[in-house]
Amino acid sequence: MNRVWSWWMSRCEQVEDARPLALLRIGLPLCVIADLLRLAQLGLLDTVFVPYGSGGLSRIQDPHLVIIEWFGASAGGIAVLVTLVCMALVSLGLWMRPAIIVGVLAYAQLGHLYPPGDRAIDRIVRTALLILLFSAADQRFSLRRMRSLSIPAWPSDLLRFFLVVVYLSAGIAKLIQQPGWLSMEAFPPLMRILIDPMASDLNPVSWSMDTPLFRIGGFITIAIELSAPLLLTRYGKYWAIAGSLMHLGIALTMSLGMFAWGMLAFYPILLAPFILRFLPDDEDPTVDQPTTS
Numbered sequence: 001m002n003r004v005w006s007w008w009m010s011r012c013e014q015v016e017d018a019r020p021l022a023l024l025r026i027g028l029p030l031c032v033i034a035d036l037l038r039l040a041q042l043g044l045l046d047t048v049f050v051p052y053g054s055g056g057l058s059r060i061q062d063p064h065l066v067i068i069e070w071f072g073a074s075a076g077g078i079a080v081l082v083t084l085v086c087m088a089l090v091s092l093g094l095w096m097r098p099a100i101i102v103g104v105l106a107y108a109q110l111g112h113l114y115p116p117g118d119r120a121i122d123r124i125v126r127t128a129l130l131i132l133l134f135s136a137a138d139q140r141f142s143l144r145r146m147r148s149l150s151i152p153a154w155p156s157d158l159l160r161f162f163l164v165v166v167y168l169s170a171g172i173a174k175l176i177q178q179p180g181w182l183s184m185e186a187f188p189p190l191m192r193i194l195i196d197p198m199a200s201d202l203n204p205v206s207w208s209m210d211t212p213l214f215r216i217g218g219f220i221t222i223a224i225e226l227s228a229p230l231l232l233t234r235y236g237k238y239w240a241i242a243g244s245l246m247h248l249g250i251a252l253t254m255s256l257g258m259f260a261w262g263m264l265a266f267y268p269i270l271l272a273p274f275i276l277r278f279l280p281d282d283e284d285p286t287v288d289q290p291t292t293s
Helices: 002-012 019-041 067-092 096-113 120-132 154-177 189-194 212-226 228-232 236-253 259-264 272-278
Strands: 015-017 150-152
Touching (some): 019 154, 120 154, 154 228
16 A cells, blocks of 8 residues: 555656646637637527527526526626636636636536537536646746746646546447447448538538448547557557547538537647647746656
């Protein structure tokens, strides 16, 4: 038991370069901001975040929805505004911790206000922001005065473990719900997804089921998701290359809101060994330097 505790303490005391986690801190809130602004551009804010009795789609049956009791029919617009402001502050590195607390609460209230619009990526982003709450992700690339170039590494380690759970659960769910992912005979599930007019940009008339691209792509997708535990090993940076290419493919072929970009926002911490050399390093040389990566 002492050996296990010593290992745990040693692991928690490790430090890393602050820049990759800072990029994650910048990227995740920007995805939320872009997503909400896109709703505003489409004129949907007054539809999805307005109570049903006031002409919107929200039936307000969620017992966790409290903002309606405070602000009535204008609650949705207020929650959107608070979320936007808080996400901007987090991205800028200003008052990061209070901004995360208030921003995540407002963001979650939007999910309770219109549950069908609260997607998996929204919950992933909120969970990641709560992990950043306990990190020092505002030490670099922020408008506040930086104090250290090295920060505790455990938040990045926890985020990697979180991503392993996300990808593994997605891969296992695919195999349980649609066994055709590994079939050579069944209709390729990936093709069904990529020609769905509600989510895809591909023209279904232009593609045939006999095209091996979809079946091979399905095999690769399952392989990537089920091999996500490699993120916890020294081979994690190579897995991240495949994962980033998968999400770029999703971004190019499908219309899933911020999903692909929200997931790609995590990749600076996964690809840190490759990207650190390209990141600016113009901070005060007298501050603490990272001792481990």
